[in-house]
Amino acid sequence: GENVEQHPSTLSVQEGDSAVIKCTYSDSASNYFPWYKQELGKRPQLIIDIRSNVGEKKDQRIAVTLNKTAKHFSLHITETQPEDSAVYFCAADNQGGKLIFGQGTELSVKP
Amino acid sequence: GAVVSQHPSWVICKSGTSVKIECRSLDFQATTMFWYRQFPKQSLMLMATSNEGSKATYEQGVEKDKFLINHASLTLSTLTVTSAHPEDSSFYICSAPSPTSGYNEQFFGPGTRLTVL
Numbered sequence: 001g002e003n004v005e006q007h008p009s010t011l012s013v014q015e016g017d018s019a020v021i022k023c024t025y026s027d028s029a030s031n032y033f034p035w036y037k038q039e040l041g042k043r044p045q046l047i048i049d050i051r052s053n054v055g056e057k058k059d060q061r062i063a064v065t066l067n068k069t070a071k072h073f074s075l076h077i078t079e080t081q082p083e084d085s086a087v088y089f090c091a092a093d094n095q096g097g098k099l100i101f102g103q104g105t106e107l108s109v110k111p
Numbered sequence: 112g113a114v115v116s117q118h119p120s121w122v123i124c125k126s127g128t129s130v131k132i133e134c135r136s137l138d139f140q141a142t143t144m145f146w147y148r149q150f151p152k153q154s155l156m157l158m159a160t161s162n163e164g165s166k167a168t169y170e171q172g173v174e175k176d177k178f179l180i181n182h183a184s185l186t187l188s189t190l191t192v193t194s195a196h197p198e199d200s201s202f203y204i205c206s207a208p209s210p211t212s213g214y215n216e217q218f219f220g221p222g223t224r225l226t227v228l
Contacts (some may be wrong), residue, residue: 032215034215041222044204047200049215049216089154097145098160100157101155103153
């Protein structure tokens with residue numbers, strides 16, 4: 001089955017700096033790669049997603065890149081703000097909705 | 112956007128009792144729903160796929176007799192944790208794909224915090 005690895009597990013940046021989180025997946029059939037932000041005790045919130053026919057997608061300060069050949073995808077957050085502090089999860093979907101999550105990255109943005 | 116609700120939002124029960132968690136799609140129909148479990152400071156782990164009108168499909172290592180899933184209608188799936196024990200204490204989250212989002216995007220319920228004493 002699918003396996004998703006996510007790094008780093010923790011990331012601390014200064015406000016205004018960029019943050020990058022990387023994920024790799026194992027199943028080449030996976031075709032949908034969402035990124036979620038989760039605050040303590042709450043549901044995951046979709047922040048950006050990318051499908052396998054696209055290499056890059058951007059939404060304001062957030063971007064995701066996908067390298068299908070290498071089977072990895074990355075989340076880029078620019079101009080980080082304290083409110084970006086949360087746990088971020090990548091995921092991969094290859095069976096119409098079954099999401100396999102990475103281990104999570106705890107992002108801390110210091111003012 | 113699509114809305115998924117869960118009930119209850121939290122529950123505390125004694126060891127050995129059973130607990131039922133409901134997951135509802137409020138403004139769309141969901142023939143498939145998914146159940147996840149999340150332990151503190153860990154990731155979401157897919158437990159099972161709930162299928163309307165047929166049996167649920169469980170992920171490897173998940174006991175189907177312990178975690179009973181019933182997809183009673185196109186808007187409701189229930190997860191019953193039978194004979195709960197302290198190690199079952201966790202955050203249980205359901206999700207459903209919205210047909211308007213091409214079936215990829217998942218809409219998550221708010222989660223249910225289960226504490227077994």
